[in-house]
Amino acid sequence: MTLPIGFDDVVAAHERIADLVHQTPVLTSRTADERSGATMLFKAENLQRTGAFKFRGACNALRQFDDAQRQRGVIAYSSGNHAQAIALAARLLQIPATIVMPQDAPASKLAATRGYGAEVVIYDRYSQSREEIGAQLAEERGMTLIPPFDHPHIMAGQGTTALELLREVGGLDVLVVCLGGGGLLSGCATVARHLQPACRVIGVEPEAGNDVQRSLQQGRIVHIDVPRTIADGAQTKAPSERTFAVMRRRVDEVVTVSDEALVRTMRFFAGRMKMVVEPTGCLAAAAVLEGTVAARGKRVGVVISGGNVDLDRFASLLGGSEPTP
């Protein structure tokens, strides 16, 4: 079976979006290294435009629209970061955008999406299907639907995160990536498997939302209920056929971390690395800092996927509140 994306797709994506995206910095922390016993290299996609890696895939997808698609516009459904990414990319490329967002998405994400000039349509995450709403609106309006992860252009675009990281830091023993629907992980795994075949590629899900871990264990896509976790960017119910196919072939392992570990890691990032990282963005780092991934003595690439969290929520988590999904 031919997989939906290959290394060349990621390289092409990188060239296609280079003038739109930030090449985000790779950061290090003596304290992180002391805690993990590893050499940790953090790819800071929280410092990406729109505050998350999602902007990469959005640019890669919209840059490939033909004239008719550009004119009728793009529609997207998203718990947040994909929405902002599509909204800003569409604005920069002068394409109309409609975004379908859950009613419990962080207020900052709703506001940012509207701020980029997109029309926002709200749905109830627990009773309605965003896929159906998106498909219906796409048909009614003639817009092109760009899903948050189940699209080769999205997957290839997200993979540019790992391409930049590996080109900058050279050899890695392990690459650890935050995991929701698998767009980022499948893209990054495609890069690592090609450039550094010996590098272990590990995805990290929230404990309550281990749909990909279970899917890989059972060798077929497993559907779960909407997981209750503070990692709102990883509340996926299942990977897609495309992301699952790539992850199955190119990812070595998927592990999980608790919401409490995410909060501790969020505090670590704020206190020690002076960065705001959203709970979902802490997944990969938490797995290394808390020893879930064996990292001692190794060079470990860690993707920080995003930094979009309401400041009130962020403040209350920093201040010691219990993490309630």
Next chain:
Amino acid sequence: MTLPIGFDDVVAAHERIADLVHQTPVLTSRTADERSGATMLFKAENLQRTGAFKFRGACNALRQFDDAQRQRGVIAYSSGNHAQAIALAARLLQIPATIVMPQDAPASKLAATRGYGAEVVIYDRYSQSREEIGAQLAEERGMTLIPPFDHPHIMAGQGTTALELLREVGGLDVLVVCLGGGGLLSGCATVARHLQPACRVIGVEPEAGNDVQRSLQQGRIVHIDVPRTIADGAQTKAPSERTFAVMRRRVDEVVTVSDEALVRTMRFFAGRMKMVVEPTGCLAAAAVLEGTVAARGKRVGVVISGGNVDLDRFASLLGGSEPTP
């Protein structure tokens, strides 16, 4: 009169400390540019080791110790960031360190300084003179005193911040720098004046602590009471002869911002740029974002000086508490 430092001293410092310091990223923000009407280029020294630019000067000073000085050790007094900087630099260079800190320094700074292996001596900021305590301990123990700003090696080391920035981004119309005792500003102004004579160099102090502004206006060093401001890194009572001499010759203007503006800017950094910046570190950005510095249509370099703020304090400021010094 020969000034205490020249451009060549900063270049030499840069080579001397390159293996110890982070070359911090230069970040941009579409939202910041929209608010200011300028092209803002943020030099993120909050992402420097020990969380502030102070590490640069500390490394430059300690790397120039002779064998006898190395053996007897270093003593420093500081409201915080200089303390951590000297402590880590001393540890990396295997030099014993004693740090004199005020009893109201943020707990995170006290803990970090001790964590780097330095001995901490506490004093009362409002009744005791840290200069006297430092001098006395230096004499008793035979240690070399490295003050937080009044030293050519410190000033030259801090100037490497601007050297990296100007080399990376090219031409600037304005360079805006956070200002306490003037170590950072005098070093950065020395670089800008040499590399880009037409670039305006502006220092930013807290309203309550405008000792340098008044000193420049009156043409002589003006002493003020310990200012009550949330910018704890800028609670200086006066510039030193050395920093004043350099600033008088090479700085175009000093402006001030309110504590409220610092809190708004701190929220902006957290919410939009996903970074933790301490109140003092917000001084330069606040002056541009709030229009105190005329920046519309210009390329403006902005130094973010540090990110060391207790997480509880940070959380309460983000959450909307009034700023109380």
